[in-house]
Amino acid sequence: xxxxxxxxxxxxxxxxxxxxxxxxxxxxxxxxxxxxxxxxxxxxxxxxxxxxxxxxxxxxxxxxxxxxxxxxxxxxxxxxxxxxxxxxxxxxxxxxxxxxxxxxxxxxxxxxxxxxxxxxxxxxxxxxxxxxxxxxxxxxxxxxxxxxxxxxxxxxxxxxxxxxxxxxxxxxxxxxxxxxxxxxxxxxxxxxxxxxxxxxxxxxxxxxxxxxxxxx
Amino acid sequence: xxxxxxxxxxxxxxxxxxxxxxxxxxxxxxxxxxxxxxxxxxxxxxxxxxxxxxxxxxxxxxxxxxxxxxxxxxxxxxxxxxxxxxxxxxxxxxxxxxxxxxxxxxxxxxxxxxxxxxxxxxxxxxxxxxxxxxxxxxxxxxxxxxxxxxxxxxxxxxxxxxxxxxxxxxxxxxxxxxxxxxxxxxxxxxxxxxxxxxxxxxxxxxxxxxxxxxxxxxxxxxxxxxxxxxxxxxxxxxxxxxxxxxxxxxxxxxxxxxxxxxxxxxxxxxxxxxxxxxxxxxxxxxxxxxxxxxxxxxxxxxxxxxxxxxxxxxxxxxxxxxxxxxxxxxxxxxxxxxxxxxxxxxxxxxxxxxxxxxxxxxxxxxxxxxxxxxxxxxxxxxxxxxxxxxxxxxxxxxxxxxxxxxxxxxxxxxxxxxxxxxxxxxxxxxxxxxxxxxxxxxxxxxxxxxxxxxxxxxx
Numbered sequence: 064x065x066x067x068x069x070x071x072x073x074x075x076x077x078x079x080x081x082x083x084x085x086x087x088x089x090x091x092x093x094x095x096x097x098x099x100x101x102x103x104x105x106x107x108x109x110x111x112x113x114x115x116x117x118x119x120x121x122x123x124x125x126x127x128x129x130x131x132x133x134x135x136x137x138x139x140x141x142x143x144x145x146x147x148x149x150x151x152x153x154x155x156x157x158x159x160x161x162x163x164x165x166x167x168x169x170x171x172x173x174x175x176x177x178x179x180x181x182x183x184x185x186x187x188x189x190x191x192x193x194x195x196x197x198x199x200x201x202x203x204x205x206x207x208x209x210x211x212x213x214x215x216x217x218x219x220x221x222x223x224x225x226x227x228x229x230x231x232x233x234x235x236x237x238x239x240x241x242x243x244x245x246x247x248x249x250x251x252x253x254x255x256x257x258x259x260x261x262x263x264x265x266x267x268x269x270x271x272x273x274x275x276x277x278x279x
Numbered sequence: 280x281x282x283x284x285x286x287x288x289x290x291x292x293x294x295x296x297x298x299x300x301x302x303x304x305x306x307x308x309x310x311x312x313x314x315x316x317x318x319x320x321x322x323x324x325x326x327x328x329x330x331x332x333x334x335x336x337x338x339x340x341x342x343x344x345x346x347x348x349x350x351x352x353x354x355x356x357x358x359x360x361x362x363x364x365x366x367x368x369x370x371x372x373x374x375x376x377x378x379x380x381x382x383x384x385x386x387x388x389x390x391x392x393x394x395x396x397x398x399x400x401x402x403x404x405x406x407x408x409x410x411x412x413x414x415x416x417x418x419x420x421x422x423x424x425x426x427x428x429x430x431x432x433x434x435x436x437x438x439x440x441x442x443x444x445x446x447x448x449x450x451x452x453x454x455x456x457x458x459x460x461x462x463x464x465x466x467x468x469x470x471x472x473x474x475x476x477x478x479x480x481x482x483x484x485x486x487x488x489x490x491x492x493x494x495x496x497x498x499x500x501x502x503x504x505x506x507x508x509x510x511x512x513x514x515x516x517x518x519x520x521x522x523x524x525x526x527x528x529x530x531x532x533x534x535x536x537x538x539x540x541x542x543x544x545x546x547x548x549x550x551x552x553x554x555x556x557x558x559x560x561x562x563x564x565x566x567x568x569x570x571x572x573x574x575x576x577x578x579x580x581x582x583x584x585x586x587x588x589x590x591x592x593x594x595x596x597x598x599x600x601x602x603x604x605x606x607x608x609x610x611x612x613x614x615x616x617x618x619x620x621x622x623x624x625x626x627x628x629x630x631x632x633x634x635x636x637x638x639x640x641x642x643x644x645x646x647x648x649x650x651x652x653x654x655x656x657x658x659x660x661x662x663x664x665x666x667x668x669x670x671x672x673x674x675x676x677x678x679x680x681x682x683x684x685x686x687x688x689x690x691x692x693x694x695x696x697x698x699x700x701x702x703x704x705x706x707x708x709x710x711x712x713x714x715x716x717x718x719x720x721x722x723x724x725x726x727x728x729x730x731x732x733x734x735x736x737x738x
Contacts, residue, residue: 072532072535072536074536074540074560074563074564075532075535075536075539075540077560078536078539078540078543078557078560079539079543081543082539082542082543082546085543085546085547142528142531142532142535143528162531163531163532163534163535164531164534164535164537164538164539165535165538165539166538166542167538167539167542167543167546168542
């Protein structure tokens with residue numbers, strides 16, 4: 064999953080980005096409204112964490128413009144907790160609204176929820192054959208027995224599972240699993256796919272030559 | 280025991296006055312009646328006196344004098360010779376309720392009297408009887424004639440009149456009190472309305488106002504005063520609420536930083552360097568909160584007038600020069616040049632607080648300026664006022680923001696990453712006004728802002 068965080072308070076931005084990366088997300092950041100909108104319009108993020116009070120363009124404006132072209136799930140972050148602000152946020156097109164100061168685990172849960180909803184999944188658990196993927200707990204069971212996956216491997220499995228039935232291109236996988244912070248060699252992706260097949264079964268991920276991968 | 284109710288007090292006073300007035304009229308009426316009675320009695324008594332006196336010395340017919348010159352005065356009559364002329368016999372009749380009677384004394388002894396006369400043994404006895412009235416006079420011939428009557432009929436009449444007056448008075452008093460009560464109630468009714476409305480407003484919605492039907496009357500003015508007080512209270516509460524909510528709002532972001540930083544750091548095992556970074560970020564946030572709290576408390580104290588401004592004479596120009604020195608490093612960071620034009624100027628006031636104002640204006644001028652820009656600070660005296668102007672060559676303040684810059688938490692750019700909470704100018708304004716001065720701002724369309732502070736030299 065690739066997330067964009069738009070927040071102008073540097074300590075907060077850094078901290079959030081680190082926390083999300085450690086959760087297994089690929090994270091892009093922007094510290095003002097213009098850059099944030101530019102990034103958001105240029106790419107299909109899995110979710111955007113958007114602060115309301117931003118220099119150069121505030122969160123409302125960004126959301127309004129973004130919604131003209133993209134349906135990316137947006138979680139608004141703000142210090143305003145009046146009901147009318149929540150209403151405004153939700154009506155303008157935000158998918159959820161979190162008030163500062165927030166509990167980190169609550170933020171994560173809401174993020175997962177809006178991603179899940181946009182993938183039209185209503186439960187946390189995705190079952191594919193003998194494999195059960197719990198997106199809330201971020202673990203995978205094979206025949207009811209827990210399977211050890213690295214963070215990258217889990218992200219790969221989760222992404223393919225949420226797009227089950229679709230062919231996901233290598234480029235998409237690169238963009239959704241890795242961010243600017245790491246150098247991505249194309250081999251790395253194959254290594255991850257291969258490892259997942261070793262752990263969950265060779266048929267788990269299907270290769271479509273020339274197109275990409277998918278879970279059927 | 281004086282009752283608390285105005286209505287009752289008014290009623291009692293009014294009642295007392297009414298009673299006094301009615302009693303006065305009543306007594307006057309009675310007195311007039313009595314006088315009239317007396318006059319009537321006197322007339323009758325005088326008439327009868329003349330009759331008796333005439334009967335004692337009957338004049339022979341012929342001429343007013345009745346005596347021929349040379350004739351001797353008549354001899355004293357003997358008692359049995361005395362009689363009233365027949366036409367006057369009814370004058371002293373007991374059939375008349377007044378019971379007019381007469382007694383004649385000659386040489387200290389009763390000589391003649393009417394049949395209905397009361398028995399007197401001496402001339403002095405007569406006047407002392409109750410309910411008797413009369414006139415007693417000596418005649419030139421030495422007899423003492425006393426004509427008296429009973430005043431019983433008069434007294435009865437007077438009594439009857441008095442009763443009639445009393446009853447009339449009571450009835451009038453009753454109607455008067457009733458009328459007064461009704462009138463007072465009507466007059467006080469608006470007060471009750473105003474009072475009820477005021478209670479409702481002050482207990483509930485301060486944005487309501489009392490309906491003022493007659494703006495000019497005393498009650499209208501009272502309602503107007505109450506309304507304006509409510510308006511002030513409403514505004515004060517709103518400002519307080521706004522302040523509290525703004526303050527809480529400002530604290531959210533630093534708290535958020537601390538929370539997210541610490542939660543992230545504690546999510547897994549970290550190295551010392553990472554912990555250090557987290558702790559430093561928390562410290563930065565805590566410092567922000569500390570400055571904010573300090574500024575808020577200062578504002579609150581200035582608001583409540585609790586801050587006693589020191590009143591010492593000092594050279595303001597030296598203070599300002601020190602402030603300029605203080606902010607020089609900050610200016611040099613952006614290559615900004617500060618030009619000073621400070622004339623020595625002694626004023627009375629709090630040098631530390633005024634230094635705060637000068638520093639605040641200087642730092643604003645530096646921060647909201649273009650790199651390599653200029654800041655000019657000038658201090659001069661004019662007309663008993665110390666005038667401090669700070670101008671910069673920055674982008675200026677948009678016209679719609681100008682009236683609001685001194686408001687609390689107001690920042691032109693809505694984000695707050697400058698670490699600046701937007702209280703500096705509000706505090707400066709409060710300090711300047713506590714010294715009895717004014718602070719103003721003006722800005723050009725082409726850029727540049729000028730802040731002007733005017734302080735009385737002697738405060």
